[in-house]
Amino acid sequence: MAEVELAAGPIEYEDTGGAGPLVVLLHGLAMSGSVWRHVVADLRADHRCVVPTLPLGGHRRAMHPDADLSLSGMVGLVADFLDFLDLRDVTLVGNDWGGAQLLVTQRRDERVGRLVLAACEAFDNYPPGIPGRLAGLSAKTSVATYVMAQSMRLRPLRRAPMSWGWMSKRPVPHEVMDEWFRPLVTSRAIRRDFRAYAGSVPAKATLLDWAERQRAFDRPVLVVWATEDRLMPRAHGQRLVEHFHDARLVEIADSYTLIPEDQPGQLSGAIRRFINDTS
Secondary structure: OEEEEEOOEEEEEEEOOOOOOEEEEEOOOOOOHHHHHHHHHHHOOOOEEEEEOOOOOOOOOOOOOOOOOOHHHHHHHHHHHHHHOOOOOEEEEEEEOOHHHHHHHOOOOOOEEEEEEEEEOOOOOOOOHHHHHHHHHHOOOHHHHHHHHHHOOOHHHHHOOOOOOOOOOOOOOHHHHHHHHHHHHHOHHHHHHHHHHHOOOOOHHHHHHHHHHHHHOOOOEEEEEEOOOOOOOHHHHHHHHHHOOOEEEEEEOOOOOOHHHHOHHHHHHHHHHHHHHHO
């Protein structure tokens, strides 16, 4: 893992290197870049993959205490990361977390050549479903965040619908989830960062206003949606396609939200074809 020091704090990331098309992959709440491990294993043969671990709870290095880790602040952090590494013509891929398309809202999308929105938060679906609402409630106090974090040590609880049971159709290996949750379980500073983000979602009217501003994005967009998703409404996939100037939809069966876990081969194949078709 490499690391950069941004104004908000340190960000660890994986960079496969290479001269192929550049793909930056963003993960969701309380996990790390390792959620992309299968997709990267496929794409790295002919693409350069850069995978940051964002300060969404699964990060190992705490951010500065005064860092803006709100939803808009986190989007700005992604833009700062692209700037710091001078990454250009990026295919920006987001799964679960909906921050990728919000770069357009903040007018920080000049380095993005393409967007891939894979079963992610959109429109006013922040945070999504019962797990998202419970994460928001757990951010109300430091005690609630601590209790939530410690509960993730209980492996049977991870497959409950109010926890991670609706995130992936197939169980994520325990050793991977142990890595995701260890920072939250063991570090007060990481829990502080988690609270700063999870408790920051703005009003639905604001989210819908931000979504309207995304129509300004005029570069290619690939929308990949899971037909059995329990958290991201299937109708949002088609709605996103109609939302952008140049967008196409791929639906993937036999998967919940975490397509990189349930159907990584289909996802990497869709990304590769999209980049080839739009290069």
